[in-house]
Amino acid sequence: MEQDPTTTDPQLYRVVFENERVRVLEYRDHPGDKTHEHHHGDSVMVTLSAFQREITVDSTVHPVELAAHHVQWVPAQNHVGHNVGTTETHVLFVELK
Template sequence: MAPDVYKVLFENDRVRLIEARLQPGATTAMHHHRDNLVYNLADGKVAFTDESGETIEVSLAAGEALWFPAVDHSTHNTGSTEVHSLLFELK
């Protein structure tokens, strides 16, 4: 994963906790996430593009939790604020 965006805060044999910070306009290359729960620390807008090229845009709200199944995707911060989230990846 992109070390300028993702920072592992905790990891054991069952879960990995990752802090994500993506600046406005920034993107990440295609990468993989296991099944994960995302908790948003700030409002933001992001576009996810999967391996097939399909893109979905998501509005993120501070305090909101979202579930995502395992996926390979790239990410683009399409908003004007930093995307700041915690990802809890299941192993």
């Protein structure tokens, strides 16, 4: 099931730009916050803060620790995210349509 993160977790995700080719989502959370399962299309992720989290994909937990101002490709996926660190998470996702 493909759930839009702005629907599953509207307190954490918001659309900051959208046109016929891309959608840009801003994500912000606090230590301890956890998302519901949701879907991201193929995306470029830009971290605006450093953070530690766990991403669960297909029942497998993946630890993630990223620095601020990191840019990476994220293939389409369904996942659950959990802020397991001591800092807030602030990220932009540029989703391709």
